[in-house]
Amino acid sequence: MDLSELVRFVVEGDADNAESFTLEALAQGIPAEDIVNTGLIPGMDIVGEKFTSREYFMPEMLVSARAMKRAMEHLRPLLVQSDGKTGPTAVCGTVTGDLHDIGISLVGMMLEGAGFEVIYLGPDNTADQFLDAMEKENAQVLCISALLTTTIKNMKGVVERAKERKIRNQMKIYVGGAPVTEKFAKDIESDGYRPDAGQGVKMIKEDLSLSGQINFIKTNHSAVQ
Numbered sequence: 600m601d602l603s604e605l606v607r608f609v610v611e612g613d614a615d616n617a618e619s620f621t622l623e624a625l626a627q628g629i630p631a632e633d634i635v636n637t638g639l640i641p642g643m644d645i646v647g648e649k650f651t652s653r654e655y656f657m658p659e660m661l662v663s664a665r666a667m668k669r670a671m672e673h674l675r676p677l678l679v680q681s682d683g684k685t686g687p688t689a690v691c692g693t694v695t696g697d698l699h700d701i702g703i704s705l706v707g708m709m710l711e712g713a714g715f716e717v718i719y720l721g722p723d724n725t726a727d728q729f730l731d732a733m734e735k736e737n738a739q740v741l742c743i744s745a746l747l748t749t750t751i752k753n754m755k756g757v758v759e760r761a762k763e764r765k766i767r768n769q770m771k772i773y774v775g776g777a778p779v780t781e782k783f784a785k786d787i788e789s790d791g792y793r794p795d796a797g798q799g800v801k802m803i804k805e806d807l808s809l810s811g812q813i814n815f816i817k818t819n820h821s822a823v824q
């Protein structure tokens with residue numbers, strides 16, 4: 600099957616065809632990861648380019664996002680299939696002001712697939728919302744995402760707030776999203792960055808096995824307001 604057709608369906612915001620193509624591709628044995636990486640994501644990249652060149656506006660971006668999400672519903676069960684072992688817990692979401700939740704939901708799915716317990720907070724979370732969830736769930740890993748140059752600064756706020764609440768050393772904080780760079784991730788003192796969900800999950804797994812998954816949040820630490 601030619602996945603460039605799926606690219607076109609996403610670009611055109613044709614959710615019905617994106618969905619039926621995805622089902623057909625799965626039936627033909629094309630791996631879910633390939634459908635995401637070769638069909639859906641390149642489609643969204645073209646949508647972004649069209650937005651930049653003012654050929655597309657918000658409504659077009661939105662219908663394309665819906666088409667991608669419709670296809671993702673069928674890929675989710677495959678991406679989250681794991682060996683059933685209960686692994687570490689990860690909290691995932693986008694930072695304050697950022698509604699772009701497709702990428703971070705993919706990160707969450709792939710973490711689940713790697714055996715993590717995932718608490719998915721969705722879009723637009725304050726630092727305290729993230730950190731409250733980390734404490735409530737005794738989570739070890741925090742994955743935060745931002746797609747806007749105006750919202751990536753809120754990632755620094757999450758790291759700083761974890762320090763203020765004196766829980767920074769009890770968790771790993773990973774960052775991602777199109778405007779994020781390796782340098783930015785270092786500057787804000789996060790634990791790491793990767794440009795895509797697959798590489799991100801690999802990094803997190805390697806990191807946790809190196810640090811032995813010990814010493815993370817274990818008590819209900821009260822927040823310093």
Ligand code: B12
Nearest residue numbers: 647697698699700701702744747748774775776795796799
């Ligand atoms: C779809 C979309 C929207 C949808 C979002 C729907 C949704 N529910 O997500 C809607 C229509 C709501 C939207 C709104 C806006 N958008 Co918009 N949007 C996009 C678009 C086309 C695709 C984003 C996407 O889903 N990509 C596919 C996913 C899978 O990729 P991803 O998020 O990058 O995630 C991957 C990696 O980055 C990584 N990753 C992501 N997070 C993390 C976290 C960790 C820890 C790790 C390890 C990895 C990781 O893994 C993912 C998978 O491999 C992009 C263009 C683009 N190419 O990115 C513009 C884009 C991001 N949007 C843009 C803009 C300007 C806006 C608006 C401000 C427009 C407006 N005038 O109002 C608003 C802002 C709304 C808000 N407050 O957030 C600009 C941002 C420019 C900038 N430099 O800041 C872009 C780049 C378009 C452009 N070319 O100008 N948008």
